[in-house]
Amino acid sequence: MSFAPRPLVQPWKRANNARTFLILLASVMPAVITALAVLLTGFDANLAVIVVFLPLQIVAAGLVGLRAFGKRGFGDALLVVVTIFFSAFVLVLLLSVFLSVITEGSKAISLQFLTQNNIYISNTTSLDYGGVGNAILGTILIVGITTVLAVPLGIAMAVYLTQSQSKLRGMVRTVTQALSGLPSVVSGLFVLSIIVTFGFSKSGIFGSLALFPLMLPTVARVAEEALKLVPADLRLAALALGAPNYKAFFQVILPAAKSGLITALLLGLARVIGETAPLLLTVNVNNGTSWDPFNGPMETLPAYVYGYLSSSFSSAHQRAWGAGLVLLILVGVLFGLARFLGRAKSLKSKPTKQKASK
Amino acid sequence: MSDTSVDKPVAARRKLSAGPLGTGDKWFFRTTSIAAYFSFVLVALVLVFLFLKAWPALQTQGVDFIFGTKWVAEDGQPLIMQIGPMIYGSLLIALVGVLIATPMAISLAYMIVFMLGTRLAKVATTLIDLLAALPSVIIGLWGFYVFTPVAINWETTLHHYLAWIPIFQVENVDNAFRGSPFIAGWIVAVMIVPIVTSVTREIFSQLDRDLINGAIALGGSRLSVFRKVILPTSSGGVVGGVLLGLGRALGETVAIFYVLQISFDINWGNLLESHGGGVASWILARFGEATPDEISGLMAAGLVLFVITLIVNFVANTIVNRSQPWRKI
Numbered sequence: 001m002s003f004a005p006r007p008l009v010q011p012w013k014r015a016n017n018a019r020t021f022l023i024l025l026a027s028v029m030p031a032v033i034t035a036l037a038v039l040l041t042g043f044d045a046n047l048a049v050i051v052v053f054l055p056l057q058i059v060a061a062g063l064v065g066l067r068a069f070g071k072r073g074f075g076d077a078l079l080v081v082v083t084i085f086f087s088a089f090v091l092v093l094l095l096s097v098f099l100s101v102i103t104e105g106s107k108a109i110s111l112q113f114l115t116q117n118n119i120y121i122s123n124t125t126s127l128d129y130g131g132v133g134n135a136i137l138g139t140i141l142i143v144g145i146t147t148v149l150a151v152p153l154g155i156a157m158a159v160y161l162t163q164s165q166s167k168l169r170g171m172v173r174t175v176t177q178a179l180s181g182l183p184s185v186v187s188g189l190f191v192l193s194i195i196v197t198f199g200f201s202k203s204g205i206f207g208s209l210a211l212f213p214l215m216l217p218t219v220a221r222v223a224e225e226a227l228k229l230v231p232a233d234l235r236l237a238a239l240a241l242g243a244p245n246y247k248a249f250f251q252v253i254l255p256a257a258k259s260g261l262i263t264a265l266l267l268g269l270a271r272v273i274g275e276t277a278p279l280l281l282t283v284n285v286n287n288g289t290s291w292d293p294f295n296g297p298m299e300t301l302p303a304y305v306y307g308y309l310s311s312s313f314s315s316a317h318q319r320a321w322g323a324g325l326v327l328l329i330l331v332g333v334l335f336g337l338a339r340f341l342g343r344a345k346s347l348k349s350k351p352t353k354q355k356a357s358k
Numbered sequence: 359m360s361d362t363s364v365d366k367p368v369a370a371r372r373k374l375s376a377g378p379l380g381t382g383d384k385w386f387f388r389t390t391s392i393a394a395y396f397s398f399v400l401v402a403l404v405l406v407f408l409f410l411k412a413w414p415a416l417q418t419q420g421v422d423f424i425f426g427t428k429w430v431a432e433d434g435q436p437l438i439m440q441i442g443p444m445i446y447g448s449l450l451i452a453l454v455g456v457l458i459a460t461p462m463a464i465s466l467a468y469m470i471v472f473m474l475g476t477r478l479a480k481v482a483t484t485l486i487d488l489l490a491a492l493p494s495v496i497i498g499l500w501g502f503y504v505f506t507p508v509a510i511n512w513e514t515t516l517h518h519y520l521a522w523i524p525i526f527q528v529e530n531v532d533n534a535f536r537g538s539p540f541i542a543g544w545i546v547a548v549m550i551v552p553i554v555t556s557v558t559r560e561i562f563s564q565l566d567r568d569l570i571n572g573a574i575a576l577g578g579s580r581l582s583v584f585r586k587v588i589l590p591t592s593s594g595g596v597v598g599g600v601l602l603g604l605g606r607a608l609g610e611t612v613a614i615f616y617v618l619q620i621s622f623d624i625n626w627g628n629l630l631e632s633h634g635g636g637v638a639s640w641i642l643a644r645f646g647e648a649t650p651d652e653i654s655g656l657m658a659a660g661l662v663l664f665v666i667t668l669i670v671n672f673v674a675n676t677i678v679n680r681s682q683p684w685r686k687i
Contacts (some may be wrong), residue, residue: 047515075582094488156390193408317503
């Protein structure tokens with residue numbers, strides 16, 4: 001602690017130039033020093049960020065904070081630096097995932113990779129042959145059946161939670177929340193136990209059933225939020241005009257909540273489309289193309305990635321990355337659509353939301 | 359004015375309700391109720407079927423199934439299935455993941471709610487949600503090829519400088535770093551950061567702004583407001599969010615399977631050594647070559663995992679719901 005008189009803090013005055021300069025210096029210098037250290041000494045860059053840059057940045061920001069705002073400035077500078085560092089770290093991890101999947105995956109992607117199936121393809125076959133066409137088809141069929149099963153049921157659950165006066169709503173909500181934490185491998189084992197008990201043979205339909213408990217809670221939760229956004233007055237007005245509850249729902253609430261319910265469907269799809277473990281346990285892999293989810297083996301994108309990842313040949317790795325990219329694009333498209341619809345919805349409901357928060 | 363009506367109890371109030379009106383409504387509510395009760399049925403079905411198939415294994419192995427440390431499944435030898443090391447491994451990795459993810463998630467939530475403008479905050483929220491939507495097989499792919507080499511670098515350094523801390527000790531450098539619980543913990547952290555962040559962000563954004571503004575008016579700084587106002591008022595919800603993340607971490611399967619070297623000798627806490635375990639990954643690892651008898655043991659492992667995550671999630675949801683009273687209808 002210095003014995004110099006503390007500078008008077010006058011927030012209504014514009015910050016003086018010296019202070020702005022100091023803050024600028026503190027924001028730039030650590031990065032420059034780290035970059036120089038890496039370039040000159042050949043120090044490992046990954047490490048330098050944590051071992052050199054972060055401490056330097058903390059010290060620099062702390063000193064400037066101390067100089068400019070006194071003791072409180074020191075603490076604030078620490079908080080800000082640590083917060084930004086952690087946030088940037090997560091951002092870097094996320095970008096790293098995206099960039100690596102896109103750069104590595106795009107090497108494998110071609111029209112033939114997207115459409116051909118995987119017959120006669122081994123770990124060493126060059127990328128000019130074979131592809132994920134059969135896996136895309138299988139994923140669409142299996143996830144499609146799951147959607148047909150889970151979405152109506154999930155929306156009906158959401159209707160029950162928002163429209164009825166039943167006393168059991170709290171319990172239903174608790175159980176649904178608990179279901180949303182169901183580990184995917186347990187869901188797969190559950191369906192496997194059904195297969196074993198009744199002596200069925202594995203096929204695509206059981207993959208759909210294994211994905212079902214994972215999709216249901218997501219759809220129910222998002223649909224419930226969407227239905228809650230519809231003002232209760234609308235429903236009460238319909239009832240007051242003499243409409244029965246089901247007509248009030250189908251003619252008033254459903255049109256108002258349509259985009260929200262589609263969001264529920266899309267987020268549910270995004271939740272299950274990349275699930276791997278349940279499919280590995282309940283569907284046999286298939287190198288050929290199968291249109292029949294009720295009989296025989298079926299290939300899916302996650303299983304395709306899984307199958308080629310364990311191999312030690314580079315063309316097999318490329319296949320895994322390529323299928324990963326296809327999966328990522330599917331998830332991204334679903335997610336983007338859901339966001340787009342959700343944004344349209346939230347723009348409409350903005351005034352009521354603001355009122356509620358104040 | 360007539361005072362007599364005031365003295366009377368208001369028992370004769372007309373009942374206002376929007377209950378079923380006619381047959382159409384009855385069927386409407388009946389259908390939705392059946393759908394809702396199906397969630398009970400589903401949980402019960404999962405428990406019953408897993409238990410039925412797990413019973414032979416549980417019967418032969420007894421309590422040792424959970425606490426024992428051996429898994430012998432070879433021809434000509436009696437089957438021994440004890441899942442202890444895997445349960446411990448799951449808990450260890452989940453703990454590492456939660457310890458890494460929690461500061462990141464709180465920082466992100468603080469950044470989004472208190473530091474960024476509306477537009478940037480929306481972008482950041484979308485990115486976090488996108489991270490939550492990434493399939494675990496993609497995280498596994500990335501973890502195996504991209505993250506593992508980087509993490510090995512970190513581990514080498516940690517071991518080099520901090521080997522005096524027990525968790526960074528390594529018995530044999532040749533058998534360390536690749537496939538360690540440290541890497542698996544990081545992968546799990548990447549996967550649970552979004553959920554912890556979204557719960558924390560929700561709670562931060564609903565904090566009483568007057569309370570925060572009051573603290574600032576009284577001369578509070580960013581740090582003191584964060585430590586003495588924001589954290590104490592939101593701690594319950596944040597703990598709930600962290601527990602939700604823990605539940606997810608325990609159930610993580612494929613991503614861990616890729617990056618972790620699964621072995622049955624228990625790794626008590628040497629995070630950098632190349633062996634660890636996880637119940638879910640063990641199920642996946644053994645599944646391919648398992649005999650029907652061993653499948654029963656894997657079902658039992660799944661049952662144990664389900665019960666653990668059910669309890670963790672139940673506690674977490676209770677805490678989160680209690681700390682978000684504005685979410686109740």
